[in-house]
Amino acid sequence: GRSMDVGEFTQQQSRLAGAPQELEKRTKVTANALKGLVA
16 A cells, blocks of 8 residues: 555644544543453
8 A cells, every 4th residue: 555645644643633532532442441351
């Protein structure tokens, strides 16, 4: 596949930065899922 160019990467990062609450929520869900797997 073609490597991502800087413009695409920057857009992706700004989308992530634009939704910190959503990202935080997903991170918590992932962390809880991992804890469940470990436990």
